[in-house]
Amino acid sequence: MSPRRGVAPLRRAEIVRATIRCLARDGYSGLTMKKVARETGLSQGILHYYFADKRAILVAALESVTADLDRRVAAAQARGPRDARARLRALVEACLRLAVEERAFWIVFVEFWGEMMHDRRLREINAALYDRMRRMIGAVVAQGVRAGRFRRTDVLRAAAVILGLVDGVSLQLTFDPAAFGVAEASRFCGEAVTRYLAKEIA
Amino acid sequence: MSPRRGVAPLRRAEIVRATIRCLARDGYSGLTMKKVARETGLSQGILHYYFADKRAILVAALESVTADLDRRVAAAQARGPRDARARLRALVEACLRLAVEERAFWIVFVEFWGEMMHDRRLREINAALYDRMRRMIGAVVAQGVRAGRFRRTDVLRAAAVILGLVDGVSLQLTFDPAAFGVAEASRFCGEAVTRYLAKEIA
DNA sequence: CTTTTTTGATTGGACGACCAATTATCTTCG
């Protein structure tokens, strides 16, 4: 590679993307600077030219993955029907599909969970994502409540429950891809969400 | 430490327990044989006398953690009321409490999730746990269905949904311990489960 | 004296970080 000017932001992004690919392939404990360098096609030294240390690259990688995740979810939620119930079902399905069809991203995300337990910065990045997610889901729930289609409830707590449901089932989908189909899982989850928010119940 | 005869199984268990303590303290990527040895109070060499390599210790650690987890859950589910609805609620609360009050165990468990993505053996151990969990929850659901208190449904799929809900919400409880109280979370989750399985809905 | 258990020093390798040298590009000024 010949040095060209003004490529700094591109290189940074390139390194982050390579890191994510490495994480998806070899896992967190298998990640080395050497492998990341190989993946970019550049030299090892370049990594420390653009990032202070390995941890800084990982922080940037988590930022990238979280941004990508809620961008995708927001996109999936934006299009489609305007009815709150249908929107929620679409959102749940989009999340579950993501975990199966964009496996690499989801895997990397799960890998970061373990590290978050011991790294404040990573935890903060994730907390911000979950805040956005809960607000996004909460807005749809609130819409349904206003329209008189959902029962009254604490919309943010309800969103947390829905988000948790999606995460937990995604995890099972990932661990055991054969046992559950995405279609089936999203049908069951959609049903659970609908019933959770339904106005009347026996 | 003085060498006594017939301590092999005790030593193994000791090493596994030390490993779990290290994982809870320093995380997966911070785990070294040296630290584990220090934690046991024994020498480094002893680790390779009882285990083939580092990975074997980690496998044993996951086996220990999973066994412990479903032992605890089974215990919590065994005692208490006989009514299916109340039993499910108790089970949900027990799981959520575990994530908060026995943080160390839960953290170690989450750390393994990331590694499972790249290690078949770890994945199998986890799959076995989730099978047991789903069957355990499924049995309670089936009881409720037989008693005419729950609607008819695929009990194992329903169990997967409930298990996912608990996992996902536990995760949020772990990431953000201040925002959600266990009591509140288990109230919302219990409500979600009850409504999910309720016979009639508007 | 044999077997089981334990030690702790050693080994070879891999890792993250660092840096001096090099190349390419841009800027300045004659």
Place this chain on the structure above:
DNA sequence: CGAAGATAATTGGTCGTCCAATCAAAAAAG
């Protein structure tokens, strides 16, 4: 315009550290 210097980008190798694994030898128990 074009040489010369400044700056940005990139290389490839080196450094000290740390790691998992090995092993010969010692220590305890039968």
